[in-house]
Amino acid sequence: MxxxxxxxxxxGRAIVGYERGITMQCAERLQKELARExxxxxxxxxxxxxxxxxxxxxxxxxxxxxxxFLSLHVYREEVPKPKVFIYHLVYNRLVDFAQxxxxxxxxxxxxxxxxxxxxxxxxxxxxxxxxVQSEKFSGLLDCSPVYGIPIKPLVGVISPAIAIELGxxxxxxxxxxxxxxxxxxxxxxxxxxx
Numbered sequence: 321m322x323x324x325x326x327x328x329x330x331x332g333r334a335i336v337g338y339e340r341g342i343t344m345q346c347a348e349r350l351q352k353e354l355a356r357e358x359x360x361x362x363x364x365x366x367x368x369x370x371x372x373x374x375x376x377x378x379x380x381x382x383x384x385x386x387x388x389f390l391s392l393h394v395y396r397e398e399v400p401k402p403k404v405f406i407y408h409l410v411y412n413r414l415v416d417f418a419q420x421x422x423x424x425x426x427x428x429x430x431x432x433x434x435x436x437x438x439x440x441x442x443x444x445x446x447x448x449x450x451x452v453q454s455e456k457f458s459g460l461l462d463c464s465p466v467y468g469i470p471i472k473p474l475v476g477v478i479s480p481a482i483a484i485e486l487g488x489x490x491x492x493x494x495x496x497x498x499x500x501x502x503x504x505x506x507x508x509x510x511x512x513x514x
Contacts, residue, residue, distance in 0.1 A: 321363045321380075322350060322365070325473070326338065326341075332394075335396045344364075346394075347362075349495070354506070359509075378475060381477050381481075387512055391483035393484070397488055402489070403464070404462070407445075408467075420436065422435060441482065444512065
């Protein structure tokens with residue numbers, strides 16, 4: 321599942337256009353890129369013009385049983401070379417990474433939903449980062465290390481979930497990042513299914 325930032329009431333951050341439009345365009349292009357192989361099916365968390373309620377995206381992803389959740393965000397960057405930041409959900413490293421056996425038939429609080437797949441999420445985030453910053457894309461973008469932070473768009477998602485934030489100097493800069501993101505998603509999906 322790809323969750324582009326923003327909705328009908330939340331335009332998101334201003335770049336030249338707005339975050340919700342840029343992330344939706346990027347998500348649509350990413351879907352086309354991933355569909356070329358025919359093995360991956362991409363679902364969006366929203367359609368253009370739709371309003372999303374809190375935790376609605378997480379609930380949708382959980383009901384569908386998605387294999388991987390990607391939250392997509394953009395912000396204005398002054399440097400022309402795009403930047404990519406990768407995040408996964410962590411509130412407290414000591415608590416979150418403690419060995420947890422979640423009962424599939426018990427109620428799991430929304431802020432603990434990520435416990436069951438936290439190791440797989442971190443591995444997926446590191447693999448995604450490895451693909452994005454590979455030698456093939458080294459001159460195209462700058463990629464940060466993976467950060468574990470309390471990030472709201474990932475709260476409540478059970479499957480491995482990461483958020484990426486693209487730092488863009490101009491609206492169309494996202495177009496050059498579709499291929500690296502697609503390579504990262506393919507690598508993650510291959511590792512999760514294998």
